[in-house]
């Protein structure tokens with residue numbers, strides 16, 4: 001099951017910068033396929049795992065305000081902790097109070113007809129026209145695949161965030177949050193995917209069967225960008241081309257040096273099994289290309305991370321920001337933003353356009369299931385923003401941005 005391999009790989013350390021630069025200089029910018037492929041036998045420690053250190057870049061971005069960012073933090077037991085004053089740890093007493101005492105107002109219709117009307121699932125364009133995928137030139141295209149799963153095409157790359165194609169967000173197939181809207185496509189119907197970014201280990205973001213299926217289809221041609229501490233689990237799924245990163249560390253897809261993937265902070269937590277709380281880091285992702293910049297907020301409460309991210313890497317052409325699973329606030333606010341805070345993230349990271357995620361797919365919290373987009377449009381109005389500044393897509397729907405960008409040779 002998904003849990004195998006967890007718990008064995010938490011003494012992971014990333015290499016220091018000198019090591020990285022040395023490695024990058026000695027290998028140049030060539031990324032032979034064999035480099036990625038031969039590492040399936042490597043040990044669980046990332047010190048010796050070439051999977052995590054192959055294909056490092058040979059340059060660093062000219063960081064602005066390098067000293068002004070918050071680094072990841074561990075407690076005395078080695079587990080990660082949130083460094084934000086806005087965080088409050090979950091205690092069992094509150095989990096029970098939420099589960100037993102709070103009214104669930106989600107009211108998800110039982111009938112498929114009603115759901116099809118309220119939240120239609122449309123066929124993604126690439127099923128009919130697979131040859132169009134990945135050819136956005138200097139533009140950017142985003143497709144919502146449900147919950148926090150989006151497909152982004154930009155700067156000659158196609159990548160996915162938190163791909164979940166299973167029926168339940170749970171370690172077992174017979175219980176746990178069930179999805180009330182189907183995925184708009186199968187993994188086999190996807191175009192060629194170059195990279196996947198994982199934000200954290202919760203089941204509605206990291207799905208064992210989806211990881212295995214993506215690996216079965218794309219193998220080591222697909223690069224996985226994962227949080228610090230997850231490399232061993234990814235290897236136990238059979239993935240060979242995995243890069244695990246600490247906050248503010250960066251890497252790229254082999255052969256695509258010009259596009260930088262940076263793991264950045266969020267305010268959240270990790271858990272898949274009874275005892276593995278916060279052994280893996282959580283976070284958000286920035287993708288910085290020559291034409292476009294994309295930000296994936298992952299799953300998060302509101303905190304000071306986003307202003308730091310905006311200062312260092314903004315403005316972004318597109319941000320994917322969660323708007324759902326926020327009620328009751330006394331319990332949810334530390335881990336999940338509400339639509340108003342989602343708009344503040346949009347502003348903090350300096351996003352030109354944002355797409356709403358983390359709603360309309362799994363029943364995870366107590367707000368009415370159609371409230372997130374309504375509350376989002378109310379919040380946008382309060383901030384003087386337009387609905388197209390922070391838009392909502394149908395399941396499977398795509399939006400093109402920056403189509404007037406000029407391709408430079």
Ligand SMILES: [Zn+2]
Pocket residue numbers: 200202205268299
């Ligand atoms: Zn989560």
